[in-house]
Amino acid sequence: xxxxxxxxxxxxxxxxxxxxxxxxxxxxxxxxxxxxxxxxxxxxxxxxxxxxxxxxxxxxxxxxxxxxxxxxxxxxxxxxxxxxxxxxxxxxxxxxxxxxxxxxxxxxxxxxxxxxxxxxxxxxxxxxxxxxxxxxxxxxxxxxxxxxxxxxxxxxxxxxxxxxxxxxxxxxxxxxxxxxxxxxxxxxxxxxxxxxxxxxxxxxxxxxxxxxxxxxxxxxxxxxxxxxxxxxxxxxxxxxxxxxxxxxxxxxxxxxxxxxxxxxxxxxxxxxxxxxxxxxxxxxxxxxxxxxxxxxxxxxxxxxxxxxxxxxxxxxxxxxxxxxxxxxxxxxxxxxxxxxxxxxxxxxxxxxxxxxxxxxxxxxxxxxxxxxxxxxxxxxxxxxxxxxxxxxxxxxxxxxxxxxxxxxxxxxxxxxxxxxxxxxxxxxxxxxxxxxxxxxxxxxxxxxxxxxxxxxxxxxxxxxxxxxxxxxxxxxxxxxxxxxxxxxxxxxxxxxxxxxxxxx
Numbered sequence: 001x002x003x004x005x006x007x008x009x010x011x012x013x014x015x016x017x018x019x020x021x022x023x024x025x026x027x028x029x030x031x032x033x034x035x036x037x038x039x040x041x042x043x044x045x046x047x048x049x050x051x052x053x054x055x056x057x058x059x060x061x062x063x064x065x066x067x068x069x070x071x072x073x074x075x076x077x078x079x080x081x082x083x084x085x086x087x088x089x090x091x092x093x094x095x096x097x098x099x100x101x102x103x104x105x106x107x108x109x110x111x112x113x114x115x116x117x118x119x120x121x122x123x124x125x126x127x128x129x130x131x132x133x134x135x136x137x138x139x140x141x142x143x144x145x146x147x148x149x150x151x152x153x154x155x156x157x158x159x160x161x162x163x164x165x166x167x168x169x170x171x172x173x174x175x176x177x178x179x180x181x182x183x184x185x186x187x188x189x190x191x192x193x194x195x196x197x198x199x200x201x202x203x204x205x206x207x208x209x210x211x212x213x214x215x216x217x218x219x220x221x222x223x224x225x226x227x228x229x230x231x232x233x234x235x236x237x238x239x240x241x242x243x244x245x246x247x248x249x250x251x252x253x254x255x256x257x258x259x260x261x262x263x264x265x266x267x268x269x270x271x272x273x274x275x276x277x278x279x280x281x282x283x284x285x286x287x288x289x290x291x292x293x294x295x296x297x298x299x300x301x302x303x304x305x306x307x308x309x310x311x312x313x314x315x316x317x318x319x320x321x322x323x324x325x326x327x328x329x330x331x332x333x334x335x336x337x338x339x340x341x342x343x344x345x346x347x348x349x350x351x352x353x354x355x356x357x358x359x360x361x362x363x364x365x366x367x368x369x370x371x372x373x374x375x376x377x378x379x380x381x382x383x384x385x386x387x388x389x390x391x392x393x394x395x396x397x398x399x400x401x402x403x404x405x406x407x408x409x410x411x412x413x414x415x416x417x418x419x420x421x422x423x424x425x426x427x428x429x430x431x432x433x434x435x436x437x438x439x440x441x442x443x444x445x446x447x448x449x450x451x452x453x454x455x456x457x458x459x460x461x462x463x464x465x466x467x468x469x470x471x472x473x474x475x476x477x478x479x480x481x482x483x484x485x486x487x488x489x490x491x492x493x494x495x496x497x498x499x500x501x502x503x504x
Contacts, residue, residue: 006503007053007130008494011118011147012139013102015040015058036139036163038396042258046487051504057122059114060090063098091117102142104345111142111200112174119150120177135497141168144204146178149186152207157497160208164393165222165233167201188236202236209497211244212251214394215415219252232391251493254418255394256486263404268376275474279405280467286380293374296336297363303459305452306382307339308375308397311350317388318350323445326357329364332456340378342370379404384455388448392416398437402477405470407458408437409451423458436473
């Protein structure tokens with residue numbers, strides 16, 4: 001007899017490595033570009049472990065999946081044609097199969113394919129297989145638009161997670177084979193480049209039963225009109241968020257990293273370690289290996305400052321890093337800086353700039369394109385994981401840095417305001433040892449310089465002082481960002497959408 005479970009369908013443009021319980025295809029699907037992919041992975045793992053019927057719809061970034069699984073075309077075809085996908089629903093298209101991420105090429109065109117296939121095939125199939133029962137959890141604007149409009153029109157409950165304030169405007173002519181007339185009253189229309197479009201994020205927020213943000217501060221910033229002088233939060237998105245907020249339909253659930261993001265479980269390290277181990281020695285070994293792989297001067301005593309965020313001037317502040325990096329390592333002779341990240345879309349400008357800066361540094365700075373192996377090794381090598389965000393819905397680099405025994409430095413905004421507490425030491429006059437990093441206020445090169453200098457000053461302290469604080473930070477991060485807590489919060493929301501009934 002068919003189970004009467006209510007399934008949860010996650011719809012997202014990206015994901016990290018999926019749990020094997022979602023089917024034999026799951027282990028080959030991984031194409032994350034940021035924190036969203038990690039959340040999707042963590043949710044997939046947590047829900048399947050609890051016996052909840054979890055499905056995922058995402059883009060088939062074929063070349064990316066092949067690269068991360070170390071497969072050639074023939075091996076990939078053998079997997080795709082012989083392995084039952086079970087709960088993993090890949091949206092296939094020649095438009096994006098060769099792209100490195102969902103946001104490369106035309107993001108709007110990629111999104112239109114994801115949205116069209118989701119409503120024409122995937123949602124109907126999963127819902128029909130379960131007697132009409134289904135909860136949709138859509139992730140960001142790409143999985144919004146007509147998906148949430150269709151769900152609302154069919155009485156299907158939706159949780160929409162706002163991972164960023166961006167929206168995408170999909171021209172109506174990209175939505176052929178979708179009955180837009182039937183959905184028109186649920187759509188939020190806009191006009192871009194002279195074309196009538198669907199405002200995907202505003203439509204998603206408008207139609208979702210509930211929305212959630214991945215950080216409390218960013219929700220407060222939107223509701224209280226922060227950044228109104230900048231083109232960060234579209235007026236349509238701000239308006240719809242306020243509507244949900246004042247009707248009690250806006251929640252916040254902070255992201256928790258996947259268990260695979262812990263140094264005691266990470267296969268990309270030359271020496272795994274946890275907070276009960278000799279953390280300093282383990283990090284020195286990983287630092288030496290990282291230096292060898294990236295062309296940095298090999299020095300196990302170097303203070304490595306690590307930037308793992310995408311090279312984005314509109315949010316992440318990479319231009320601030322470019323302004324100070326070379327001067328900073330010259331003035332601070334014991335410091336090295338590593339950047340492991342890709343540019344935005346097809347823009348290679350900042351990859352080239354950072355490459356030139358790295359070359360000029362004589363082995364004090366390295367720039368490397370993103371790879372999961374090198375990125376995770378970088379966390380293990382780092383003394384501090386830093387960024388310079390203008391705004392930040394949640395951010396995850398600080399969490400992962402803390403888990404790996406690094407302090408976190410970033411601007412006092414959004415998710416970093418929520419999660420970074422100034423490091424204060426009892427030996428320096430504080431009432432007690434507390435905090436996990438360093439915040440700076442001003443979004444300019446001087447602000448970033450100040451934050452990094454505070455971090456360097458701490459990391460110059462004697463090893464016995466540093467080790468005590470690093471171990472404390474690692475333990476506290478494991479307690480605060482426990483995956484089980486995050487999954488339990490989401491399950492509570494899903495059960496609310498399921499009329500208060502259990503999902504199992």
